Amino acid sequence: MTILIKGGRILDPATKTDDVMDLFIEDGVITKRGKNIKKKAEKTIDAKGLYVMPGLVDMHVHLRDPGFTHKGDVETETRSAARGGYTTVLAMPNTKPVVDNADVVRYVHHKAESVGLVHVLQVGAVTKGQQGEELADIKEMVEAGSPAISEDGKSVMNSLLARDAMLVARDCNIPVLSHCEDKNLVGSGVVNEDENAKRWGLAGITNSVEDIMIARNILLSKDTGAHLHLCHCSTKNSVIMVKYAKLEHIPVSAEVCPHHFTLTSDDMVEGDTNYKMNPPLRRKDDVEALKKGLSDGTMEVISTDHAPHTADEKNSSMVKAPFGIVGMETAAALTYTELVLGGYLTPMQMVEKMSYNPAQILHLKKGTLEEGRMADVMLFDPECTYAIDKNKFWSKAKNTPFHSRKVTGKVMMTICDGKIVYDAAEE
Ligand SMILES: NC(=O)N[C@@H](CC(=O)O)C(=O)O
Ligand SMILES: [Zn+2]
Numbered sequence: 001m002t003i004l005i006k007g008g009r010i011l012d013p014a015t016k017t018d019d020v021m022d023l024f025i026e027d028g029v030i031t032k033r034g035k036n037i038k039k040k041a042e043k044t045i046d047a048k049g050l051y052v053m054p055g056l057v058d059m060h061v062h063l064r065d066p067g068f069t070h071k072g073d074v075e076t077e078t079r080s081a082a083r084g085g086y087t088t089v090l091a092m093p094n095t096k097p098v099v100d101n102a103d104v105v106r107y108v109h110h111k112a113e114s115v116g117l118v119h120v121l122q123v124g125a126v127t128k129g130q131q132g133e134e135l136a137d138i139k140e141m142v143e144a145g146s147p148a149i150s151e152d153g154k155s156v157m158n159s160l161l162a163r164d165a166m167l168v169a170r171d172c173n174i175p176v177l178s179h180c181e182d183k184n185l186v187g188s189g190v191v192n193e194d195e196n197a198k199r200w201g202l203a204g205i206t207n208s209v210e211d212i213m214i215a216r217n218i219l220l221s222k223d224t225g226a227h228l229h230l231c232h233c234s235t236k237n238s239v240i241m242v243k244y245a246k247l248e249h250i251p252v253s254a255e256v257c258p259h260h261f262t263l264t265s266d267d268m269v270e271g272d273t274n275y276k277m278n279p280p281l282r283r284k285d286d287v288e289a290l291k292k293g294l295s296d297g298t299m300e301v302i303s304t305d306h307a308p309h310t311a312d313e314k315n316s317s318m319v320k321a322p323f324g325i326v327g328m329e330t331a332a333a334l335t336y337t338e339l340v341l342g343g344y345l346t347p348m349q350m351v352e353k354m355s356y357n358p359a360q361i362l363h364l365k366k367g368t369l370e371e372g373r374m375a376d377v378m379l380f381d382p383e384c385t386y387a388i389d390k391n392k393f394w395s396k397a398k399n400t401p402f403h404s405r406k407v408t409g410k411v412m413m414t415i416c417d418g419k420i421v422y423d424a425a426e427e
């Protein structure tokens with residue numbers, strides 16, 4: 001199969017290219033990039049007015065497979081990824097069984113290969129069964145292809161064990177993706193601790209629940225030299241601490257999710273569990289600090305924390321419903337609308353945060369449109385304004401607070417390994 005993408009605005013952070021050009025794809029590889037390519041292709045795509053970017057890389061998704069496939073599975077959630085412009089996703093290990101050994105890693109990788117839509121890399125758990133007592137078979141999982149470890153869903157509360165895990169991760173040359181939440185301090189909190197929580201009589205989650213673990217993990221990263229990547233940062237102090245860590249040359253990177261830079265706790269609708277996620281929606285000064293941190297380069301990744309749950313599970317009280325929202329099919333539009341049109345990021349920086357930087361952190365040869373690379377490409381219309389419609393999601397789940405929200409920027413096509421895995425024209 002040969003594809004010619006004509007006249008799009010190529011955004012490639014790896015080569016600092018921002019120019020109108022053509023791309024020629026042959027047998028899954030970008031074989032040529034330049035002005036007015038004359039080669040004949042089986043399929044020609046007119047990309048005039050569109051951004052042509054490397055396929056997005058999501059460092060943080062929940063595919064729910066194995067064990068929670070009523071919420072989502074490898075097939076439905078990689079379809080969701082394709083519709084969101086993603087060509088590589090990292091699956092978190094809080095499944096049933098927990099991904100704490102190489103067999104489960106191989107199960108997910110084989111399933112993703114047989115579905116054949118986007119690249120899935122399975123993250124290994126830090127401890128056996130995510131019980132926080134004994135290290136998982138980290139080396140074995142890395143040998144089976146895990147690009148990172150994470151205890152996502154919770155923190156490794158035992159600092160000695162957390163340090164031991166970092167030492168193994170350092171020796172394996174992989175990052176530790178860290179969900180920062182002090183289990184004792186959070187208690188039964190469900191939303192951010194503030195006036196809204198009080199008014200609704202809900203137990204609150206303070207910023208310190210997150211900040212304390214971020215501080216500890218940065219200190220452990222300093223002690224061990226392991227690469228610490230902070231998941232779903234939501235607080236003002238997270239930005240301050242990452243800035244400090246970088247000044248001290250501690251190997252720390254950090255991600256922010258679209259809901260945390262788009263919404264504050266004031267946007268919550270009483271009783272609507274689509275606003276319940278962990279960490280919770282925070283205050284305005286937190287949101288502003290996250291946007292500034294993304295803008296000045298302190299926070300280098302935008303990930304989704306795509307967390308599918310069924311309507312039945314979410315159709316419950318704020319106290320009982322599970323935490324989490326889906327995110328892959330809204331992330332590019334929300335990032336473009338809030339951060340690019342909002343003046344915080346250039347289009348190139350958007351590509352860096354959503355594709356190039358994640359690839360760099362994970363040591364993947366992805367996130368670029370250089371000649372010779374596998375053809376993972378996304379076409380994006382920066383002019384298209386529309387309302388998000390959860391009923392069009394390809395995810396098995398529809399739990400989003402963004403239904404009917406007006407956004408600008410639409411994923412038009414996703415190409416993975418030279419194969420068209422999503423085409424908006426066919427919807
Ligand atoms: N973010 C969430 O609210 N939920 C995640 C767990 C997590 O990312 O911590 C989930 O697995 O549902
Ligand atoms: Zn988490």
Ligand SMILES: [Zn+2]
Binds near residue numbers: 060061092152307
């Ligand atoms: Zn998560």
